[in-house]
Amino acid sequence: EAGVVQSPRYKIIEKKQPVAFWCNPISGHNTLYWYRQNLGQGPELLIRYENEEAVDDSQLPKDRFSAERLKGVDSTLKIQPAELGDSAVYLCASSRGQTTNYGYTFGSGTRLTVV
């Protein structure tokens, strides 16, 4: 089975510019997560989707971050405008079902550098 696919792999932008990340989850996985990982830290949840519904976005900085998951499959995470502190790796993950007792699968991430 194909894994979680993310693009782009790397992105370098100037501060105040917009940026978008794309994620295609594993087929049949209705739960999708966006995490952010800063250097030397573990991943931190930004937003979780159950199908097309965002069920937990409490950690998403809503003044500049937005996300969508149209049709409950692919998802896009956007930052506008980007700040220097947004430099991090943005990881997408997916899992099957709401109540799974298993860990989930991450994509290879997008490494964002804001200069």
Place this chain on the structure above:
Amino acid sequence: RKEVEQDPGPFNVPEGATVAFNCTYSNSASQSFFWYRQDCRKEPKLLMSVYSSGNEDGRFTAQLNRASQYISLLIRDSKLSDSATYLCVVNPFSGGYNKLIFGAGTRLAVHP
């Protein structure tokens, strides 16, 4: 206090050594527990789940102590390829939803 705490290391050990990592979590209602492995500049990958009775997968043994809110990972006969960051992960399962909380990771370096 962080929800999941780990010693950041690094743990520098020779090949063949036995090494143990510990982790504590703050939410006593947490339902499931995992260890993930993360290689440099790669995504985290599930290493193993952690069960209340303890579980073993080859050279790796995971233990859970719910009373002390403590999780451990033991690696026997370390290999050079075990060099990585090991992330302790807890699922508080709040509101009926799966949500993994990651520790900051413990770095392991195995040398010849």
